[in-house]
Amino acid sequence: MPAAPSAPAPNPEPPYDLAPSDDRCATVATPDRHTARLHLAGDLDHTTADELLALAVRQIATQPGLRDLHLNCAQVRACDPMGLSVLLALYRRTSAAGIHLHLDDRPPAPVTAS
Incomplete structure (x- = not known):
């Protein structure tokens, strides 16, 4: 009887993509080993x-x-x-680890009437 095929070994190299749990969650892309991009959606x-x-x-x-x-x-x-508290916590963690935190493509601030 032939041996059952073994499952492929996990890949320790990029991409380290993590699947979102729903449409409000972030998705992750890793264009290279020094960069991660979390794409946020929703609130x-x-x-x-x-x-x-x-x-x-x-x-x-x-x-x-x-x-x-x-x-x-x-x-x-x-x-x-x-x-905002989580963004501040992330900034503190990344700064302590020598990682630069970037907030990309921020929506414009709402205009309020004076």
């Missing part, structure tokens, strides 16, 4: 902030040599105080 608020922090921390841990962490904010609709 960055009390319901999604912890998930973003966990995803970013996991990406930092699984991608040795990371130098630049880009958060693409083009599809972010809103950011509440919890979202």
Whole structure:
């Protein structure tokens, strides 16, 4: 009887893509071993902030040599105080690790009447 084929070994090299759990979550792309791009969508608020922090921390841990962490904010609709808190926490973690945090494609600030 022939042996059953073995499962392919996990690839330790990029891309380290992590699948989103739903449409509000970030997706990850790794164009090279020194760069990760998290594409955010929806609201960055009390319901999604912890998930973003966990995803970013996991990406930092699984991608040795990371130098630049880009958060693409083009599809972010809103950011509440919890979202801002997570961005600050990410900034502190990346700075301590020698990683540059980039907030890319931020939507323009809303115009308010004076």
